[in-house]
Amino acid sequence: MHEEKIREALNAHWHASATGDLDAEHDIYDDNAICDYPQSGERILGRINLQALRSHHPEKPSGFDVRRIQGNGNLWITEYTITYEGRAAFTVSIMEFCNDKVVHETQYFSDPFAAPGWRSRWVEQIT
Template identity: 30%
Template sequence: MTDHNRELLERLWPMDGQLALSAEAEHEMRAEDYVLEMPQSGERIVGRDTMRAMQQQYPNPPSIEIQRITGAGDHFVVLGRSDYGGDIFYVANIVEFQDGQIARETRIYGSPFEAPEWRAKYADPS
């Protein structure tokens, strides 16, 4: 399942930053009892039908630049940068699969910030 799961994630979040799939196409990738949690806002969306309804009502979907997909088997982490019309957030998305479908996602968002001076000297400038 590892190759299938990674392939599904790469279709869902292509590396070119363009969301390629409709809410209906994504719907089929998710388990019926799918759960999306966003701890920083306290949101918990339960059920793939609820997720599809939320996506269909979303006023301006963000652009997403995927930086890395890592994992194996039924557990992956997707790291990326989301642009919500000028508001930039970095996201770590923990994705759990069950029977070849996405069963659970936990998305953790953070705003960009400058490294403190004491630590910046250790950072690779690339």
């Protein structure tokens, strides 16, 4: 039952993220949650600061697509794409839960890149 509750919370969180519902988006976080952005070297301390930071983003996403959510116990990973100003960023969110709230999240963002032609005979395109 614990994992079903977490999956429901994650689905609600990502839906709220996609629709811009900042209050519902941040219900998943513990008051003292930590969110790390390793690529920029930033750490956000506390749900209030995380919500404030996200509410001041200069652009609203024009696309948001969850590819998959996987996890068990207290560790859950979501792969998704988020589109700002016509550019998609492939994103991985790693969330650690305690008492059904996120206490630590790490997010990685990467830009798409063109596949080199030399490997085309071994691959197929995904969307």
